[in-house]
Amino acid sequence: xxxxxxxxxxxxxxxxxxxxxxxxxxxxxxxxxxxxxxxxxxxxxxxxxxxxxxxxxxxxxxxxxxxxxxxxxxxxxxxxxxxxxxxxxxxxxxxxxxxxxxxxxxxxxxxxxxxxxxxxxxxxxxxxxxxxxxxxxxxxxxxxxxxxxxxxxxxxxxxxxxxxxxxxxxxxxxxxxxxxxxxxxxxxxxxxxxxxxxxxxxxxxxxxxxxxxxxxxxxxxxxxxxxxxxxxxxxxxxxxxxxxxxxxxxxxxxxxxxxxxxxxxxxxxxxxxxxxxxxxxxxxxxxxxxxxxxxxxxxxxxxxxxxxxxxxxxxxxxxxxxxxxxxxxxxxxxxxxxxxxxxxxxxxxxxxxxxxxxxxxxxxxxxxxxxxxxxxxxxxxxxxxxxxxxxxxxxxxxxxxxxxxxxxxxxxxxxxxxxxxxxxxxxxxxxxxxxxxxxxxxxxxxxxxxxxxxxxxxxxxxxxxxxxxxxxxxxxxxxx
Amino acid sequence: xxxxxxxxxxxxxxxxxxxxxxxxxxxxxxxxxxxxxxxxxxxxxxxxxxxxxxxxxxxxxxxxxxxxxxxxxxxxxxxxxxxxxxxxxxxxxxxxxxxxxxxxxxxxxxxxxxxxxxxxxxxxxxxxxxxxxxxxxxxxxxxxxxxxxxxxxxxxxxxxxxxxxxxxxxxxxxxxxxxxxxxxxxxxxxxxxxxxxxxxxxxxxxxxxxxxxxxxxxxxxxxxxxxxxxxxxxxxxxxxxxxxxxxxxxxxxxxxxxxxxxxxxxxxxxxxxxxxxxxxxxxxxxxxxxxxxxxxxxxxxxxxxxxxxxxxxxxxxxxxxxxxxxxxxxxxxxxxxxxxxxxxxxxxxxxxxxxxxxxxxxxxxxxxxxxxxxxxxxxxxxxxxxxxxxxxxxxxxxxx
Numbered sequence: 001x002x003x004x005x006x007x008x009x010x011x012x013x014x015x016x017x018x019x020x021x022x023x024x025x026x027x028x029x030x031x032x033x034x035x036x037x038x039x040x041x042x043x044x045x046x047x048x049x050x051x052x053x054x055x056x057x058x059x060x061x062x063x064x065x066x067x068x069x070x071x072x073x074x075x076x077x078x079x080x081x082x083x084x085x086x087x088x089x090x091x092x093x094x095x096x097x098x099x100x101x102x103x104x105x106x107x108x109x110x111x112x113x114x115x116x117x118x119x120x121x122x123x124x125x126x127x128x129x130x131x132x133x134x135x136x137x138x139x140x141x142x143x144x145x146x147x148x149x150x151x152x153x154x155x156x157x158x159x160x161x162x163x164x165x166x167x168x169x170x171x172x173x174x175x176x177x178x179x180x181x182x183x184x185x186x187x188x189x190x191x192x193x194x195x196x197x198x199x200x201x202x203x204x205x206x207x208x209x210x211x212x213x214x215x216x217x218x219x220x221x222x223x224x225x226x227x228x229x230x231x232x233x234x235x236x237x238x239x240x241x242x243x244x245x246x247x248x249x250x251x252x253x254x255x256x257x258x259x260x261x262x263x264x265x266x267x268x269x270x271x272x273x274x275x276x277x278x279x280x281x282x283x284x285x286x287x288x289x290x291x292x293x294x295x296x297x298x299x300x301x302x303x304x305x306x307x308x309x310x311x312x313x314x315x316x317x318x319x320x321x322x323x324x325x326x327x328x329x330x331x332x333x334x335x336x337x338x339x340x341x342x343x344x345x346x347x348x349x350x351x352x353x354x355x356x357x358x359x360x361x362x363x364x365x366x367x368x369x370x371x372x373x374x375x376x377x378x379x380x381x382x383x384x385x386x387x388x389x390x391x392x393x394x395x396x397x398x399x400x401x402x403x404x405x406x407x408x409x410x411x412x413x414x415x416x417x418x419x420x421x422x423x424x425x426x427x428x429x430x431x432x433x434x435x436x437x438x439x440x441x442x443x444x445x446x447x448x449x450x451x452x453x454x455x456x457x458x459x460x461x462x463x464x465x466x467x468x469x470x471x472x473x474x475x476x477x478x479x480x
Numbered sequence: 481x482x483x484x485x486x487x488x489x490x491x492x493x494x495x496x497x498x499x500x501x502x503x504x505x506x507x508x509x510x511x512x513x514x515x516x517x518x519x520x521x522x523x524x525x526x527x528x529x530x531x532x533x534x535x536x537x538x539x540x541x542x543x544x545x546x547x548x549x550x551x552x553x554x555x556x557x558x559x560x561x562x563x564x565x566x567x568x569x570x571x572x573x574x575x576x577x578x579x580x581x582x583x584x585x586x587x588x589x590x591x592x593x594x595x596x597x598x599x600x601x602x603x604x605x606x607x608x609x610x611x612x613x614x615x616x617x618x619x620x621x622x623x624x625x626x627x628x629x630x631x632x633x634x635x636x637x638x639x640x641x642x643x644x645x646x647x648x649x650x651x652x653x654x655x656x657x658x659x660x661x662x663x664x665x666x667x668x669x670x671x672x673x674x675x676x677x678x679x680x681x682x683x684x685x686x687x688x689x690x691x692x693x694x695x696x697x698x699x700x701x702x703x704x705x706x707x708x709x710x711x712x713x714x715x716x717x718x719x720x721x722x723x724x725x726x727x728x729x730x731x732x733x734x735x736x737x738x739x740x741x742x743x744x745x746x747x748x749x750x751x752x753x754x755x756x757x758x759x760x761x762x763x764x765x766x767x768x769x770x771x772x773x774x775x776x777x778x779x780x781x782x783x784x785x786x787x788x789x790x791x792x793x794x795x796x797x798x799x800x801x802x803x804x805x806x807x808x809x810x811x812x813x814x815x816x817x818x819x820x821x822x823x824x825x826x827x828x829x830x831x832x833x834x835x836x837x838x839x840x841x842x843x844x845x846x847x848x849x850x851x852x853x854x855x856x857x858x859x860x861x862x863x864x865x866x867x868x869x870x871x872x873x874x875x876x877x878x879x880x
């Protein structure tokens with residue numbers, strides 16, 4: 001018999017807000033010393049009250065709209081009770097009854113074509129802390145830096161049927177949420193985590209099989225391996241009766257390449273959800289909703305399409321720029337000022353990207369003012385600044401956002417003077433200093449002139465029109 | 481037998497005592513529970529900050545019953561305060577009566593403040609929910625918890641209300657300043673003209689009944705129209721409140737697990753045992769019963785049938801009061817079934833706080849303001865408590 005795998009995902013994404021969801025502690029503690037980003041509120045001390053970070057709701061709404069969800073205009077927070085040492089108040093504030101977004105759809109593309117994956121809901125919640133196990137001392141330490149860091153949990157319907165689709169889906173979520181600048185979605189940083197719900201059924205059947213859940217998967221490769229392993233295990237159980245499948249939570253051991261049932265004690269229990277009386281229902285009025293909708297970016301494929309058809313960029317260039325919304329915005333601003341899409345794209349792909357790489361920054365971290373970049377490009381194309389000097393200016397712009405290209409060029413003597421008197425003088429000096437090159441050139445070695453040309457350009461500190469310099473140099477040599 | 485949980489030196493004339501539900505910096509706060517023995521908060525209750533700024537001096541903290549859900553404080557881990565006849569004494573009221581403090585600042589979660597004020601002939605006011613910050617109060621039942629004032633006179637209650645009411649950004653349920661300002665002394669006062677006595681609530685002993693009759697006579701003598709009306713919905717507040725309060729309480733005390741602060745059992749070999757044994761050893765019987773009940777109401781099996789239904793009853797009761805306040809300026813009812821409780825009776829009948837709150841649950845579940853005065857309780861519409869206190873002041877003057 002042939003089987004199909006039915007997969008639903010619960011994806012947790014850390015929201016990229018500055019502060020935590022219910023207090024003003026910094027939400028960014030990746031790599032920080034333990035318990036340095038904490039306050040009495042996120043440590044669960046009695047007497048502190050949760051104050052909703054409005055930015056979290058903004059981001060929750062943006063995520064919902066990016067995934068084509070319906071936004072609940074009255075959204076509420078609820079308490080979920082369970083005991084674990086990394087949860088200091090013994091409850092997690094989450095959304096159970098009225099999550100911010102419901103009924104969405106995400107389109108993915110795989111080798112088998114396009115497919116829509118339905119989103120059941122997106123809810124906002126607080127993260128828990130971390131336990132640090134000290135094997136030498138046989139003790140466990142608690143780090144609350146991560147408690148109350150805002151998350152969204154994106155719950156899909158069981159519409160996925162292969163590891164390839166899961167990968168495409170996760171990549172799509174990452175692309176869309178990054179485009180909306182609501183989440184980093186970097187599994188390696190723990191800013192995207194995934195619970196995989198999986199069952200197997202005979203192909204064509206409309207009944208779901210016994211479902212198992214693998215929690216807290218944190219790499220796409222591990223997820224793919226786990227899906228393959230679980231699918232095989234389920235089929236083996238059904239076909240060969242190797243074991244009785246039960247609905248359970250399993251832990252994936254990526255080193256051994258196996259999944260293990262968790263002790264029932266760890267998973268049993270009743271979360272006793274109820275509305276949090278300390279958090280008033282959040283009412284999203286039209287003005288708020290409209291402002292969020294207006295702030296949404298175009299989708300990556302829309303950008304790509306626009307860049308190739310409207311602006312005439314090559315597929316490769318469009319693809320490169322559309323990799324990040326920050327690149328897109330910088331490019332579009334630069335183009336709006338310089339008026340030449342091809343030039344702007346070249347600068348983005350060669351100079352801007354290499355500056356980011358040299359600084360070990362991701363594309364999303366780009367904060368360069370695109371309009372200023374456009375001005376710089378215009379200075380070069382208008383023969384006002386030489387290309388080598390323009391690169392120096394761009395470097396300065398990366399170092400200091402306040403740098404204005406034209407002003408910086410003037411202050412540093414980068415403006416092409418086209419002072420023909422000076423140019424003639426320099427040409428004369430350099431030609432006289434290198435009679436061998438002149439002789440070679442006259443003897444037919446055209447390239448011999450380039451050495452003199454380079455020296456002239458250097459002497460003029462790059463501040464001349466290259467074409468003019470070349471013409472004048474040839475004229476001078478020919479006149480000798 | 482100690483009325484003071486902790487005494488504090490103050491040179492200020494306007495002395496106040498706080499119950500041990502208010503967090504104080506540098507002074508322990510235990511909520512009457514062994515679980516928090518020795519716990520010192522990193523921050524102070526917003527009301528105490530406001531009162532200090534207004535020139536009031538804290539002279540001490542009074543003992544409370546464990547998590548302030550009992551009758552008068554008898555479940556404190558420090559032991560019950562009783563007189564030689566076995567009558568239960570309330571520490572806050574005793575401290576006010578002794579002249580040490582002009583007023584007590586207390587958390588009214590299950591009505592103990594109103595019961596104490598009524599039995600001691602003091603005045604108390606539980607203000608409109610949301611007008612006084614709950615920041616820095618040990619949480620019990622957050623949807624009903626109210627910082628309340630107990631004092632010798634209605635005018636003292638008004639003074640303190642004036643100083644402590646106001647919007648607080650640190651409390652997400654705090655009302656806007658424009659609403660809180662209605663509790664200030666500068667806000668206009670409306671005359672109380674019509675009062676309803678709900679006869680269904682008069683299931684109390686003769687001492688309480690005579691207090692009701694005596695106040696009714698005074699009101700009528702002042703030209704206030706008093707109607708005795710039947711209403712069997714208001715008394716249903718009790719069961720609904722017991723469900724909501726216990727559920728919220730269960731959730732709020734789950735943070736006391738022996739891991740981070742407070743009591744930790746010496747006897748454990750695993751994290752589960754650490755939780756279980758710490759809580760078993762540190763919590764008192766009545767709190768444990770409340771936790772079990774509360775936990776059960778929130779179970780998947782019972783949620784819709786019990787907890788959700790209690791929320792619906794809360795809505796109905798709010799609407800019922802809304803109807804009553806179209807006709808009446810205030811509703812009069814007892815604050816307790818008797819003018820004294822004996823410790824023996826309470827020990828024999830351990831669920832008394834779950835029955836005796838018949839009188840206090842209506843204002844707790846609705847967040848309506850309630851004033852205990854001359855042994856009984858007056859409930860009025862939101863933001864009208866100053867009018868009610870003004871009436872009490874007038875009656876106080878006439879009585880002199």
